[in-house]
Amino acid sequence: MNAIPQSGARTELSTPIVSFRGVSRSYDGRTPVVDGLDLDIRAGEFLTLLGPSGSGKTTTLMMLAGFEWPDRGEIRLNGRDITRLPAYGREMGVVFQSYALFPHMSVAENIAFPLGVRKMPRAEQARLVEQALALVHLAGLGGRKPQQLSGGQQQRVALARALVYRPRLVLMDEPLGALDKALRESMQAELKQIHRQLGITFVYVTHDQDEALTMSDRVAVFHQGRIAQIAAPETLYRRPASRFVAGFVGETNLIEGTVTALDQDRARLRLPNGAMVEGWRSEGLAEGGAAVLAVRPEAVALRPAGGGTIDGIVADAAFHGDHLRLQVEAEGTAVQVKIGAAAGVVVPRRLERVGLALPAEDCVVLA
Incomplete structure (x- = not known):
């Protein structure tokens, strides 16, 4: 097995790894939460989905992860239709705000869980877990239980678990929302550094405008189930395309x-x-x-x-x-x-x- 991949994918920022085409999703059969979404996600980029509650950003992430399916449209990964593919077949790491760690397992066992599911040899699991712990600055803490760690450390464990099996994409849904301001800002810098180091595609959901502008290569601003504007942070801030974007971003x-x-x-x-x-x-x-x-x-x-x-x-x-x-x-x-x-x-x-x-x-x- 190769080590966790280092940077390299960053040279392919113009290449879409994911494409949404005409994707719609409704929970009541009448009001669309996501409405005819067209979106290309570039290989190696840090893309943030930003918007107020109910704008469709989290539903879009859940459809990409395979936890929800569209009512209409299709989602493609590297040209392959994955619209109805179950989540376990998509090879995407997911990090939630709640961390979702197993309390009865050690930190190392939590991180190794996706490797065990994939029947990876134990020696290889141990090597990759050590690499992942070092990546998120938790070397030496593999034997602790999650409840022995701070909130920021638990979030690092959740990130390490998402990265350890070398997914094509890492999807994050408000992962820093439960942290205090100082710790949140510190984790923003660490996430950006990890993204630069690995070159994996990150898709990040937040309602925090500062977070989106600070961390992202591009930001997609969601409004009423559609993308109001997608652009680099500076363009979004200095050249908003609509009154909504101007008022919502900053x-x-x-x-x-x-x-x-x-x-x-x-x-x-x-x-x-x-x-x-x-x-x-x-x-x-x-x-x-x-x-x-x-x-x-x-x-x-x-x-x-x-x-x-x-x-x-x-x-x-x-x-x-x-x-x-x-x-x-x-x-x-x-x-x-x-x-x-x-x-x-x-x-x-x-x-x-x-x-x-x-x-x-x-x-x-x-x-």
């Missing part, structure tokens, strides 16, 4: 206006105060039609009154450690502004009039 300001001009990449918008602004254009815009300008709080620049795109009154200011957050009432809209909290930064006083500059490179005009 924080954003939405300022209403009227489209006055369109070209291939840009749109011009007239704001209620008559000011003209530009931004990257999305689909569905028409000259003379209503639209919203989406701009992130950290992209809004403070100016003296009269020196920006729009003026407003500071309604509130709050200190958040590494940044200051202002709420500015401008043209009937509450605009959030984030500025660095470095020493010497002058913070406008409450009820002070300020100008807000809206840089075109950081703005997106959405239908």
